[in-house]
Each structure stands twice: as structure tokens, then as C-alpha cells.
Amino acid sequence: MGGVARNGDLKIFRAIGKGKASRADYLCGGITIMKNYDLIVIGSGPGGYVAAIRAAQLGLKTALVEKNASLGGTCLNVGCIPSKALLDSSENFHKAQHQFAEHGIDVANLQLDFPRMIARKQEVVDQTVAGIDYLMGKNNIDVLKGTGALVDANTVSVGDEKYRGDKILIATGSVVSDLPFAKPDGKRIITSTEALSLTKLPKSMVVIGGGVIGLELGSVYARLGTEVHVIEYQDSILPTMDRTLGKELGRSLKKLGIKLHLRHAVKSVAGTGRSVTVIADDKKGVEKTFKADYCLVAVGRKAFTGGLGLESVGVTLDERGRIPVNADLQTSVPNIYAIGDVVAGAMLAHKAEEEGVYAVEHMAGQKPHIDHNLIPGVVYTWPEVAAVGKTEEELKAEGVNYRAGSFPFKASGRARVSMDTDGLIKILVDAETDEMLGVHMVGARAADMIHEAVVAMTYRATAEDVSRMCHAHPTFSEAIKEAALAATGDRALHI
């Protein structure tokens, strides 16, 4: 495998592989031959670059195509990493302003250097992206810069060059969805990308969408002192998660000063050079006007396949513009796989990574495994929100006979120690077998704690199994044990 030309002229391809030749096409006895790969990955987000590394580990000669100047996709450049950098910085500022005095720490004359905060975020992004460059080099993965387009089932063009791949993996991700009456202009009507790189702290911001991005970035700005209004169409924030979570988080966000406007239908957004006006109807149909420095549109993302040339291979999209795949992540053309945000399922970096590894291992003849029900979802607000498995609403709709047990952080000594008493943990179990079916948390460090639930549910543990595992004291994780005790039969010890 790897580096073998169609006409068998190994010398030419070894030269190309060692970087001694600059063009991919070579004329050899009048025949144009292309550089060959076992796998060509299109898109270098967490799905694509992780897949490329796994392919290299399995001995596949791999190329990674990326149209952007830097590798890492949405997640590293304008998604997970920069948003978490700003969430951390703003949380430090907010704690210093509102909690330190209670701890006996005097930080009089606390100042916010907003440009420095944004600059640090960019440094974190640059270092993380540079890490991907290093990993590509270390794994001998050829990085091809430019837009990758399918020419046929085994050929990908990148600019003027063509490359042959035994297998092709599409990992082209997603882009922001907008509303017909709220087209981001990059100035006053913005998306998450601009919100991560503002140069001046806004006095006010209207966020359309009370989902993950709206609440994470809304939190960043509210913590720094911006007046934030979140307008949500549904009757709950985080409407796709277990409804307990949105209710519980809503209380904390209100304390932070975020104004939540549920069941509001936005009907117009107009930006001037200096401000923006958003008009929405509330649940009673009464018109409300919001004026702010910025309007952040955060109403979801959609699969991206522009310029990919899917029509050349006969792959058609589903009703939501996603690439249909089978259980092994193969498209209707078996040697072309697709993963991550461009296919159905949660739009999460770790979901894309798992699928990338799965697809490549399947190509290599292995029998990989992935359980989409056990992909955790996390919202990095404070308190954090994390969940895995079925929601209570799903269990009701499926007619499952379940039991719920929960434990509030206000009853946790560890939470009191750090003034993190907001939130709770709820565990849903099968009423007959006690098997854990869903775990839902709002609380400090929920993003890290959720993995105890993932492990337990992967091994199909019962709530009693988890309740009998010793949990160190004092920890936030003790709340999992207590919620498990509550779920397994009203046996929580500290409530």
C-alpha cells in the first residue's frame, strides 16, 4: 500500500513522497500519472485530522486537504478552543469581581483589559493549531492546501492538481445557519466567529437563540459587564436537552444578569453603523423592540458541502443538506466515507473524532464500534451542563418504565467550599432492571464528571453499581453517587 503509481513507476512516486518533486502530475511515456494515496481526507477539523492520524497509524499513506489557511477546522479556529478560552478568562474576571471579597481576597481597582483577553484567546488558538501541523508532520501525512473537489470516485482535485485515493473521507464540517430576516453582516449582526474577536467590549448584545452558542457566548459577555438579552423561540433554553437542565441553568443565568426571553419569535433585525434593532413577538403576540450594540445570530449550524463536487460521483444530500451514510459511515459510493458535522447526528467535535477513527478502522478491515447514544453533550456555561443517554422526555415518548433520582449541589460540602452550590445531578434508570439510561447534570465541573456516567453506561451499570463505588470526599463526584442512591431506591444519604 502507499505511493504506488498506476504504471508502477515506483521511482517517480518515491521522489514525490520525499518531497523531491513539486507537482503531483507527471508525464511518463505520454501518460499523466497522479500521486496515489491509500486515503485522501477532505477537511482538517477534529473529524478529518484525527482520522488522518489514525489512518497513518494503520499504515495508510494519507493526504489531508484543507481550504483554510490553518488546520483544525471550526473547532480549533473559531469554535471549541477560542470560545472556551474566553469562557475561562471571563469566569476568572467575574469571580474576582463577585466572589473574591467573600474569600477574603481584596482586588480593589480590578481592571478589564479586553483586547488582551482577545489576544490571549488567539495565542491559545495559534498554539493549538500549530500542534496539528506538528502532528501531521510526525505522522507523515501530506497536507494539501486548497479546496478539495471530487472528480470521480477515486480522484480529488486540489487547485490545478489531481490526486488518486483508494479511499476518500469527507469531513467538510458545517457553517452557520442564518435567518432570512437576520443576515449576518459581520459588523452589527454577527455570528459566533465575529463574537470571538470583537475589539471593544459591547455595552449591550441581543442573542438570537438560547442554544449552546448563545448561552456560552452570552455568558462570556454578561460576565464582563455587557447587558445580554437572549431571545429563544422555544419555551426553554437548551430545548433539545432534558428540560430539567434548561430550567436549572436558567436560574443561574438570571443571577448572572442575562435576560431570557422565551417563546419569542424574532421578525426583523436591522443594523445601522453603530447599533442594531431587533423586533420580536412575545408569546402573547405583543411586539417587543430590543436595541443593542450587536445582535449575535446563534440559531444553529448546517452541513457544508459547497464546491465538493458530490454530483460527479452521484452522491445526493438529505433534506437538511447532509451527506447520507450507512452504519459504517459509507456514502452511496462505498469507497467514499463521510463523518462529523457534514453527516447526521450531534454537531460535536468529539462525535466527529469518534466517527473519523471508526471510518478509517472500517476501511482498514477492522470491526470498530461506536455508540451514538453515549456521546456526551456539554455546555460550558457556569455552572456547566452535561448529559449522556436518554432525556426524561425521550423515555416518556418511548413509553419506558423509568425511575429518576436527583441530588442538588446545595447539599454538597465540596460545592459549599467553593461557592458552587447551583445545580443538580439527575439519573434516570430502568424501573425494572435499575440500568442507567440517562444522566443529566448542571453543576461545577459537570463537563469532566459526565465521563463517570459514560463509563458506567458503556458497561451497562445499574444505579446500584455506581452507588456502591467509593467516591472520595469531599468531591463534586459524590453527587453522582448520591443521585445514584436516590435513583436506585430513595437512598440518598445527604438530603
Ligand code: FAD
Ligand atoms: P469542521 O471542524 O467544521 O472542519 C471542516 C473543515 O473542512 C474546515 O476546516 C473547512 O475549511 C474544511 N473544508 C470544507 N470544505 C472543504 C473542501 N472542499 N476542501 C478542503 N477543505 C474543506 N463542539 C464540541 O464538541 N465542543 C465545544 O466546546 C464546541 N464549541 C463550539 C463553539 C463554537 C462557537 C462553534 C461554532 C462550534 C463549537 N463546537 C463544539 C462544534 C464543533 O466545532 C464541530 O462539531 C466540529 O468542529 C465538527 O468537526 P468536523 O471535523 O466535522 O468539521
Ligand code: NAD
Ligand atoms: P443550537 O441548535 O444549540 O441552538 C440554536 C437555538 O436557536 C435553539 O435553542 C433554537 O430553538 C433557537 N432558534 C432557532 N431559530 C430561532 C429563531 N428564529 N428565533 C429564536 N430562537 C431560535 O445551535 P447553536 O447554539 O447555534 O450551535 C450550533 C452547533 O454547534 C450545535 O449543534 C452545537 O452542538 C455546536 N456547539 C457545541 C458546543 C459545545 O459542545 N459546548 C458549543 C457551541 C456549539
